Amino acid sequence: MIHVSEFKDLAHLTIHKVGNSSNDEPLLCSKAPLQLEDETISQLLLTYFIQPFAKTAEYFRFRHDADLQLNEIFQYCRRIFTDQNEFQEQSVNIAKHLYKHSTHPKIKGGELYIAYFSKCQVDGEEVEAIGIFKSENRDTYLKVFLADENYQVNYEDGININKLDKGCLVFNTEEEDGFKVSIIDTNKQTEAVYWKDAFLQVQRREDSYHQTETAVDMCKQFIHNKLPTEYEMDRVDQVDLLNKSAAYFKEKEQFQLDDFAKEVLGHPDAIASFKEYRNEYADHFQQDIPDEFEISAPAVKKQQKVFKSILKLDRNFHVYIHGNREMIERGFDEATNMNYYKLLFENEA
Known part of the structure; x- marks a missing residue:
């Protein structure tokens, strides 16, 4: 099982914007990782990223019809695990790979978060992990605030931290078999298979x-x-x-x-x-x-x-x-x- 409480060290995080390429939406990549200095924001992000995996006990592995080494996401993750200095460059490669597969007219653009956890726990084993998360849907929130001794109401657009749209955790274990991978995808429509089948190319583990x-x-x-x-x-x-x-x-x-x-x-x-x-x-x-x-x-x-x-x-x-x-x-x-x-x-x- 994935122990959410053990994801404490969010060592690196970068955010890219991945649009729908067939709708002429752009791919916008950050130049450098995000500097997380606010502990509250870090904890909110951990909740957003990891909480959906709390009840997950089903694992996948990267695959490729010809050779596992030809699976792009497998290779990008392997390079990050080998050398953390590769994190930003490989995160851009991951974003480009997702953009290439975001061609179905109904696929929504959104923010792509690439995270590196230097220590977490899965099935009792302490390992490193890479998180790939995508937010596609935004919510409207009411904002109540005090102004001139009277309370006012406004609204703002934002992301609901209790609703992760798509996610993938890649654990640095069993590399020879395609790593141990856990995925989340709340969109069950036909076009959503691009996340699991085209972008990640994973299959269930025979466990x-x-x-x-x-x-x-x-x-x-x-x-x-x-x-x-x-x-x-x-x-x-x-x-x-x-x-x-x-x-x-x-x-x-x-x-x-x-x-x-x-x-x-x-x-x-x-x-x-x-x-x-x-x-x-x-x-x-x-x-x-x-x-x-x-x-x-x-x-x-x-x-x-x-x-x-x-x-x-x-x-x-x-x-x-x-x-x-x-x-x-x-x-x-x-x-x-x-x-x-x-x-x-x-x-x-």
Whole structure:
């Protein structure tokens, strides 16, 4: 995990203005890094830059189809890590690279902040880090002030420090694999992929977070889509299996394919179908799902919505099923020609 409190030393910071090149907006680069002398401003900037990463446990790495060394941002960051005197020159190169990829008509121009942190902590390791942040949206703020013994109201344009539009933290670790990288992008529209795919050129790391996230999705798809085509299974049985899957990922520290199949599915035919589907899923989505891996608790927490234990009955009822499958029975009422569920319980809260 990224520990926000450990980002205390903002050693260098420079700001450039990157417009949309296709809209003839300019690229304006600072000549030198910003001199930060006000401690309050430094802390506000740290909040603006780092706070959005507080709950991030998903990491990426720089990539290139031909050779990692051809990834421009990887090279610029590597040069800064090697020699801090390269900071300003490489920050300009980063700005130029972003300007080159800011061609979609809907891409907004904005300020680009390049920061160097001489000491921070990620997953328990103390390393250097480079931050690349972009602000695209501005807010209007009311300013209340005292003038001639009366309070006055005015407004001014500014940046909301609680709303970072785009961000990237590059940690000086595992350079041979493309560094450990964390990214933020609040714009989910199609044109926004330029930040991750064109500008940064990163891909998810094959770590426990990614493996857990992929396995959870695969299990959900199997229970929702595959099992009902092979067996007569009502929605209650599906919910029961989702609950068992959720319990497995929450309670176990290690995922083991055979152990999961026996504990959750049980039936030999269902187990065989599950293992076959694992291979189909891996081929279709080009995702490797190992037989064993360490379960990432943050990934399980993020994927909790996958295990929705809700039984929706027309538009009248939502039944939340959390426990014993045997305490709910399904039937058909001939008098009304409608289906029903019978819920068995001891106490009413």
